[in-house]
Amino acid sequence: MAIRHVIMADPQGLAVHVRPLLAQLSSHLELVAVPDGARCITAHAKLCRAKRPALIVVLYEELTNVSGQRVGATIRSVESALGTGSSAIIYVSDSDDANRLTGEWGRAVPLKPKTDDSPEERSKRLIRAIAKILSQLKQKSKS
Amino acid sequence: MMACRACGHAGPTRGIDDGKFLLSVCSACGFGIGLTANAGASHDSGLSQVNVPSGPHTAAYQLSPTGPQKILEDPSVPGDVEDTETVAQSHDGTIILCTADDALNEVFSTWCASHGQGQLDRVMTGQDMVRHITQRIEEFDDTTLCVLDERMDEFPAVELGFAIRAIEAAFDRSRTQLAILGQDSSATHEACKRLGNTTLISLDEVNHVDGPARILEALRESSQGVTSS
Numbered sequence: 001m002a003i004r005h006v007i008m009a010d011p012q013g014l015a016v017h018v019r020p021l022l023a024q025l026s027s028h029l030e031l032v033a034v035p036d037g038a039r040c041i042t043a044h045a046k047l048c049r050a051k052r053p054a055l056i057v058v059l060y061e062e063l064t065n066v067s068g069q070r071v072g073a074t075i076r077s078v079e080s081a082l083g084t085g086s087s088a089i090i091y092v093s094d095s096d097d098a099n100r101l102t103g104e105w106g107r108a109v110p111l112k113p114k115t116d117d118s119p120e121e122r123s124k125r126l127i128r129a130i131a132k133i134l135s136q137l138k139q140k141s142k143s
Numbered sequence: 144m145m146a147c148r149a150c151g152h153a154g155p156t157r158g159i160d161d162g163k164f165l166l167s168v169c170s171a172c173g174f175g176i177g178l179t180a181n182a183g184a185s186h187d188s189g190l191s192q193v194n195v196p197s198g199p200h201t202a203a204y205q206l207s208p209t210g211p212q213k214i215l216e217d218p219s220v221p222g223d224v225e226d227t228e229t230v231a232q233s234h235d236g237t238i239i240l241c242t243a244d245d246a247l248n249e250v251f252s253t254w255c256a257s258h259g260q261g262q263l264d265r266v267m268t269g270q271d272m273v274r275h276i277t278q279r280i281e282e283f284d285d286t287t288l289c290v291l292d293e294r295m296d297e298f299p300a301v302e303l304g305f306a307i308r309a310i311e312a313a314f315d316r317s318r319t320q321l322a323i324l325g326q327d328s329s330a331t332h333e334a335c336k337r338l339g340n341t342t343l344i345s346l347d348e349v350n351h352v353d354g355p356a357r358i359l360e361a362l363r364e365s366s367q368g369v370t371s372s
Binding site: 037038039040041042043044045046049065066067070071073074076077078080081082 | 269270271273274275277278281298299302303305306308309310312313314
């Protein structure tokens with residue numbers, strides 16, 4: 001089974017906690033952690049160009065250079081331009097707009113951040129969300 | 144006397160004569176005003192306009208793929224080239240204009256037509272801009288200028304600039320020249336520096352009565368390598 005990528009625009013430095021948890025979840029998943037919105041677009045477009053689009057993109061609302069909201073829109077435009085499959089998007093935001101935006105993008109879910117939690121707790125919560133999406137993607141591919 | 148449609152200047156025009164046609168341009172901004180057939184040009188034979196190699200020069204052409212390619216003359220050294228011609232030579236490919244402002248689109252359409260530009264593509268939203276530039280980078284890579292209007296709420300121009308830079312990086316392409324129509328603030332100037340190869344054109348100038356001429360002047364400067372106005 002080929003390696004699939006999970007891109008995480010990671011302004012909070014959670015990648016160090018998420019990486020081992022993701023490896024436990026599946027040995028076929030590789031985490032690509034990037035510090036800002038622009039690098040998230042580059043990572044996603046590179047994978048699309050290689051015809052291996054990312055399986056999941058984790059986007060935080062607050063990202064430097066390009067905000068999470070615009071990164072989500074850009075991801076869909078790049079996929080449309082290159083004719084590749086759509087990555088699932090987890091949009092971490094407590095904005096009221098999160099539901100509307102993820103609905104517009106399609107194949108996307110909003111996730112409310114819990115800022116009081118420790119980084120380990122937040123990472124586990126994110127992994128649970130990723131596991132849920134993987135399960136839904138598997139069911140979809142079977143049907 | 145015809146007033147210039149770009150800057151409104153009603154003064155004398157300059158003429159560029161290539162022997163057969165006379166192109167009148169505004170002496171203030173260089174905007175093309177009209178093209179007329181030159182009265183002194185001869186039109187006796189269509190063949191006279193076709194460049195047929197003949198006489199002593201013919202021997203210098205080597206059509207064999209294995210033969211030496213000889214250049215008859217050295218490339219001409221540019222002399223006192225006028226500004227308008229410099230602009231026309233520097234934007235041979237496609238200009239992508241991202242704005243919802245119809246008047247601004249009209250300005251650029253007129254400018255491109257009068258300066259012999261290759262192509263002007265207009266997109267109405269930031270998302271369409273991303274889709275269009277991605278397709279062009281992948282298929283042609285001939286985009287010479289992207290003009291981004293900061294007045295689009297849906298995708299701010301500076302963020303759109305960074306998104307374009309990110310896509311260029313993914314395709315290992317060099318930085319396309321960008322022009323941001325935005326507020327003349329230190330934050331936007333700083334963003335333009337970080338984007339690289341980017342010119343800020345103040346919205347105050349766009350809204351001014353001489354706005355079109357000022358846009359053209361800023362584009363002229365940017366085509367000569369000025370990165371921030």
